[in-house]
Amino acid sequence: MITLPIKKYGLTFRMVEVSDAAFILGLRTDPKLSRHLSPTDDDLAKQQAWICAYKERETQGLEYYFLFENEDHEPQGVVRLYNFINKTYNSGSWLVKPGSDDFTAIKSDLFISSFAINELGFEQCLFEVRKANKKVVRFHKMFATLLSEDENNLYLIMDKKAYERKYKYLTSIIEPEI
């Protein structure tokens, strides 16, 4: 049983709702953020329909799409857990609004990893990062192991030990705030 919203690190995490479609569409079509995403049509109705379909998957426990807000209840970004197979999950759709606090990215990443491992009981995370997304690549390579790559993407895995290392490291960075 998942009880939401969850307040952690000064952010509030809750599931995405259809009413968040405009915010999410704004992130996914932002010229800078969208450079490292699969293309998204600038179509609010389509985004709403996608979220409606997602809510079905959420109800079945197949996928969790989080939105996080700051203390003023302003949405700051999103991140998604999906493709649950045995003890493995995928993490993606991670977007943080430009202008967010300097540590929103770290806090949201910490939350999602902890939630997947501690609340959902997963043991490893598979994810892909665009090679051109240099900032995120450098960060993930600190903790995750490279499995393979193709022309555009790196495919990585983070097991429970790597998660524990990451948790310790990232909490030490933001510690005064938690």
Next chain:
Amino acid sequence: MNIEQFVRQFAEQFDEIPTDDFSIDTKFKENDEWSSMTALSVIALVDDSYSVRLTGDDIRKSSTIQDIYDIVASRVTA
């Protein structure tokens, strides 16, 4: 630590804006690209290249590349 190399490495964390004029005095948060992702990238750079852990406070209190350099230099030699 080489200060010019540090500025160059710091500048490499930015890939959306011109960084040719980045110097030790550059106020690194005062541009369109600075974000929580860039902060994360700078923290990773410093850890990877100098084995130094920057804290949230370090980033928050720093405004120029010199500020970050000084923190890293003090911990590298510590």
